[in-house]
Amino acid sequence: MHQVFFWIFASVAVGAGLLAITRKAALHCALSLVVSFVALAGLYFQLKAPFPGILQVMLYAGAIMVLVIFVIMFLNAPEEDPSEKISKPGVIASVFLLIPFAALLIGVILHSNLPVPAAVAPDFGTVASIGTRLFGTWTWVFEVLSLLLLAALVAAVLLAKKRLD
Amino acid sequence: MGTALSLIPLALLAGAALNGFFSLWSARGRSVSRTLVHVVACAAPLFAFAMAIQVWRGLGEAGGRITTQWFEWIAVGDLRIGLDLTADALTCVMLLVITGIGSLIHIYSTAYMHEEEGFARYFSALNLFTFFMTILVLGKNLAVLFVGWEGVGLCSYLLIGYWWKDSEKATAGMKAFVVNRVGDFGFLIALFLLWRTAGTLDFAGIQAYATSEAGRATLLGPSGILGASVATLIGLLLFWGATGKSAQIPLYVWLPDAMAGPTPVSALIHAATMVTAGVYMVARLNFLYALSPVAQGTIMVVAGVTSLFAGVMALAQTDIKKVLAYSTISQIGYMMLGVGTGYVAAGMFHVVTHAFFKAALFLGSGSVIHACHHEQDMRHMGGLRKKMPWTCAAMTLSAAAMAGVPPLSGFFSKDEILWRAFSHGTMAGKIGWLCGFLGALLTAFYMFRLIFMTFGGSYRGHAHPHEVPKPMWMTQGALALGAAIVGFLGVPHILGGHDIFGHYLAPIIPDFAQPHAAHGEHAIAVEWSLMAWSVVMGLAGISAAWWAYVKKPELPGRVTAKIPKLHALVRDKFRVDEAYTATVVRPTESLARQVVLRGVDQGLIEGIVNGLGSVARLLGRVLSFGQTGLLRGYVGIMILGALLLLLSVLG
Amino acid sequence: MANDPKAYLVVSVLLFAIGMAGFLIRKNLLIVFLSVELMLNAGALAILVFARLYGDTDGHVFFFLILALAAAESAVGLSMVIALYRLRHKLDTDDLVELRG
Numbered sequence: 001m002h003q004v005f006f007w008i009f010a011s012v013a014v015g016a017g018l019l020a021i022t023r024k025a026a027l028h029c030a031l032s033l034v035v036s037f038v039a040l041a042g043l044y045f046q047l048k049a050p051f052p053g054i055l056q057v058m059l060y061a062g063a064i065m066v067l068v069i070f071v072i073m074f075l076n077a078p079e080e081d082p083s084e085k086i087s088k089p090g091v092i093a094s095v096f097l098l099i100p101f102a103a104l105l106i107g108v109i110l111h112s113n114l115p116v117p118a119a120v121a122p123d124f125g126t127v128a129s130i131g132t133r134l135f136g137t138w139t140w141v142f143e144v145l146s147l148l149l150l151a152a153l154v155a156a157v158l159l160a161k162k163r164l165d
Numbered sequence: 166m167g168t169a170l171s172l173i174p175l176a177l178l179a180g181a182a183l184n185g186f187f188s189l190w191s192a193r194g195r196s197v198s199r200t201l202v203h204v205v206a207c208a209a210p211l212f213a214f215a216m217a218i219q220v221w222r223g224l225g226e227a228g229g230r231i232t233t234q235w236f237e238w239i240a241v242g243d244l245r246i247g248l249d250l251t252a253d254a255l256t257c258v259m260l261l262v263i264t265g266i267g268s269l270i271h272i273y274s275t276a277y278m279h280e281e282e283g284f285a286r287y288f289s290a291l292n293l294f295t296f297f298m299t300i301l302v303l304g305k306n307l308a309v310l311f312v313g314w315e316g317v318g319l320c321s322y323l324l325i326g327y328w329w330k331d332s333e334k335a336t337a338g339m340k341a342f343v344v345n346r347v348g349d350f351g352f353l354i355a356l357f358l359l360w361r362t363a364g365t366l367d368f369a370g371i372q373a374y375a376t377s378e379a380g381r382a383t384l385l386g387p388s389g390i391l392g393a394s395v396a397t398l399i400g401l402l403l404f405w406g407a408t409g410k411s412a413q414i415p416l417y418v419w420l421p422d423a424m425a426g427p428t429p430v431s432a433l434i435h436a437a438t439m440v441t442a443g444v445y446m447v448a449r450l451n452f453l454y455a456l457s458p459v460a461q462g463t464i465m466v467v468a469g470v471t472s473l474f475a476g477v478m479a480l481a482q483t484d485i486k487k488v489l490a491y492s493t494i495s496q497i498g499y500m501m502l503g504v505g506t507g508y509v510a511a512g513m514f515h516v517v518t519h520a521f522f523k524a525a526l527f528l529g530s531g532s533v534i535h536a537c538h539h540e541q542d543m544r545h546m547g548g549l550r551k552k553m554p555w556t557c558a559a560m561t562l563s564a565a566a567m568a569g570v571p572p573l574s575g576f577f578s579k580d581e582i583l584w585r586a587f588s589h590g591t592m593a594g595k596i597g598w599l600c601g602f603l604g605a606l607l608t609a610f611y612m613f614r615l616i617f618m619t620f621g622g623s624y625r626g627h628a629h630p631h632e633v634p635k636p637m638w639m640t641q642g643a644l645a646l647g648a649a650i651v652g653f654l655g656v657p658h659i660l661g662g663h664d665i666f667g668h669y670l671a672p673i674i675p676d677f678a679q680p681h682a683a684h685g686e687h688a689i690a691v692e693w694s695l696m697a698w699s700v701v702m703g704l705a706g707i708s709a710a711w712w713a714y715v716k717k718p719e720l721p722g723r724v725t726a727k728i729p730k731l732h733a734l735v736r737d738k739f740r741v742d743e744a745y746t747a748t749v750v751r752p753t754e755s756l757a758r759q760v761v762l763r764g765v766d767q768g769l770i771e772g773i774v775n776g777l778g779s780v781a782r783l784l785g786r787v788l789s790f791g792q793t794g795l796l797r798g799y800v801g802i803m804i805l806g807a808l809l810l811l812l813s814v815l816g
Numbered sequence: 817m818a819n820d821p822k823a824y825l826v827v828s829v830l831l832f833a834i835g836m837a838g839f840l841i842r843k844n845l846l847i848v849f850l851s852v853e854l855m856l857n858a859g860a861l862a863i864l865v866f867a868r869l870y871g872d873t874d875g876h877v878f879f880f881l882i883l884a885l886a887a888a889e890s891a892v893g894l895s896m897v898i899a900l901y902r903l904r905h906k907l908d909t910d911d912l913v914e915l916r917g
Contacts, residue, residue: 020838021834033850049864071894098833101808104815114869149888155895800839
């Protein structure tokens with residue numbers, strides 16, 4: 001059962017990801033990415049991480065991508081924008097740099113001696129355990145994160161103002 | 166007693182600082198009370214004078230030496246130099262002269278400088294000079310003495326260039342500074358050598374070293390340079406420094422130019438005190454010179470020749486201050502001759518008497534210049550006898566003292582020097598004596614030439630001379646009076662005196678009972694005849710001056726017309742300045758321009774700096790090809806980096 | 817193989833490579849932005865794989881951090897995209913070369 005789901009989610013995630021970078025229209029790309037993210041959320045569930053999975057669907061695929069799609073539609077760039085074209089040097093770089101890089105990395109992973117997944121504690125991945133960690137060990141990180149979000153909020157307001165002055 | 170000692174320089178420093186503050190204040194356009202500046206300027210040296218008297222009177226109780234330690238100044242390795250002050254008989258003599266005559270000249274200055282704008286700056290520098298001069302004589306070791314030595318040089322530079330807007334005067338200041346630096350080079354080398362040899366710069370320490378068996382042997386041993394002993398080498402290097410500060414051949418050329426400064430400055434710095442620093446230094450280290458007959462002989466010859474040479478140059482000068490400048494060089498020659506004999510009391514006595522009569526003469530010439538509206542050429546003076554009676558009296562008295570008219574001070578001091586030189590028993594002593602003896606004739610002649618040209622005859626200028634204000638004629642009168650009577654401190658035994666001065670300085674002279682000056686029948690006869698001859702020479706000079714400038718005023722013109730070339734040579738100061746320019750200044754300048762500026766600075770240093778700049782620019786230009794501004798390019802390079810990293814990890 | 821962490825990691829690498837390829841070959845700034853999001857998720861997946869592998873909840877916390885970072889980044893990034901579009905009416909990354917040396 002697990003295997004089946006893994007193959008489904010993995011292939012959907014990768015396939016939708018490929019679509020997301022190859023579709024011509026930005027809107028299509030964004031929608032493909034949402035699909036990829038949802039499939040990824042499925043993989044998270046498989047990894048006994050239900051809380052990240054839920055956040056992935058709700059925040060990533062839901063909130064953030066909606067924001068992106070909103071911006072795409074807001075700008076409403078013309079379909080026949082020359083910027084929709086594919087960059088040839090980019091393709092060359094991908095073939096000669098990225099593919100060896102990815103192949104090498106995959107090779108390393110396949111030949112590594114990773115341990116068999118341990119049997120996990122019953123509360124692994126529960127909201128309660130994550131919350132305890134987040135507000136216990138990582139309290140200050142969480143506080144810094146809130147500052148980061150505040151700064152991003154202010155920056156976003158300032159940058160998106162109609163006049164840059 | 167130590168407190169009084171410390172207060173002498175500190176009071177002067179405080180005065181300099183206060184007046185320096187006033188000077189800055191007025192430079193910002195605020196008005197500064199002239200009276201306040203004058204009070205501060207005069208109170209500082211007067212207070213220091215009072216303290217100096219205190220120290221002088223307490224000296225006997227304190228066993229002939231008062232010492233106060235301020236703080237440890239330099240501590241490097243074995244070298245320990247404290248900023249310590251000490252006073253003994255020699256210091257006291259200098260202190261009383263510096264602060265006493267200094268006070269009078271400060272008072273004189275208040276009237277002399279009353280038209281000047283930068284009076285606060287002037288008095289600040291004058292106070293500062295007095296401060297450094299006291300440090301110079303109070304220093305317990307040569308390093309502190311050197312601080313004062315350099316400090317007075319600085320103040321001399323500041324005051325010569327007081328009217329710095331006149332580039333000629335500013336240049337004169339620089340000349341004094343640079344020429345002194347040449348001398349300081351020798352002085353510093355001597356200090357290093359002394360430190361290496363004796364391991365101390367302390368006067369007492371050096372003396373202890375020089376009198377110890379081992380030290381004596383080392384000092385008398387060979388130095389490895391020209392076969393001179395260590396003591397000779399040190400002594401000659403120190404004397405090299407002294408020729409700079411005390412304007413002896415070959416470094417005297419700055420002193421006549423230094424007359425560009427205000428006249429009270431010439432009186433204080435370039436006649437009474439600073440230029441005697443070299444004499445003081447040689448006197449202070451007499452125990453060292455006692456070990457080196459070669460150094461002593463050199464001093465005597467150089468000093469003697471200087472006194473004669475400068476006397477000749479003074480003959481043809483028409484600028485009243487230039488005459489005095491050359492006479493100062495000549496008189497310092499006498500002092501050097503005196504300390505060069507080893508019997509330093511003779512030289513120091515002349516320092517004291519000279520301080521009085523030369524200060525009075527300079528102040529008098531200042532008054533004359535002041536009265537004639539900044540006219541310095543004696544050919545445009547004359548007949549001032551009636552218009553400026555006080556000044557005339559003071560100057561004539563001082564000139565007589567300088568010419569060696571008995572019983573004025575110069576007679577006693579000069580006579581003592583000539584006698585000591587004559588009876589020194591060496592060839593150098595005889596040469597020094599002969600020069601000094603002939604110089605005495607010249608001294609009398611040029612001094613009374615000055616007096617007759619200025620005060621005799623009728624007025625040849627266009628101004629309306631008048632007697633100077635009270636502070637001016639009173640101070641010069643006081644100095645002239647001093648010049649008349651101070652000689653009685655050193656009346657020699659054969660005239661029934663007790664040579665109070667010599668006995669006072671006896672503790673600092675190791676071989677007071679000079680063997681070659683034993684009072685045999687013969688020696689007394691020699692002393693008597695020398696004295697008589699000096700008087701004759703002095704009177705002959707005065708008479709000649711009277712004959713040539715009063716009785717037959719057309720005579721000098723006729724004489725010079727017969728020997729035009731010689732006259733021109735003397736008038737042009739033997740063209741020594743020109744010779745120095747051709748042999749030293751020009752080559753140095755061209756060396757500086759060709760080698761240092763073009764070669765080292767523009768070639769090497771700028772080459773390195775610009776080379777570094779162009780390397781950076783080239784590197785930047787090469788690297789900027791990578792800065793395409795394209796995000797893709799940067800990411801591509803990142804991937805490349807990650808790939809290489811991965812490969813290197815996998816090895 | 818499904819429970820083998822290697823398979824998940826390979827997926828993570830593939831997604832990351834796809835994101836980077838998108839960055840390299842696309843010219844549209846918005847799609848470049850999307851590629852960055854994909855790479856972020858690939859990284860998050862790897863973290864969650866290792867969290868599962870070692871049974872450590874900290875991985876989940878870090879996923880949370882990545883999420884918040886992505887939110888902040890998209891807020892700022894998108895507003896910059898908007899500002900840029902207003903200024904130049906173009907989203908071509910090849911044109912944004914003002915920082916060329």
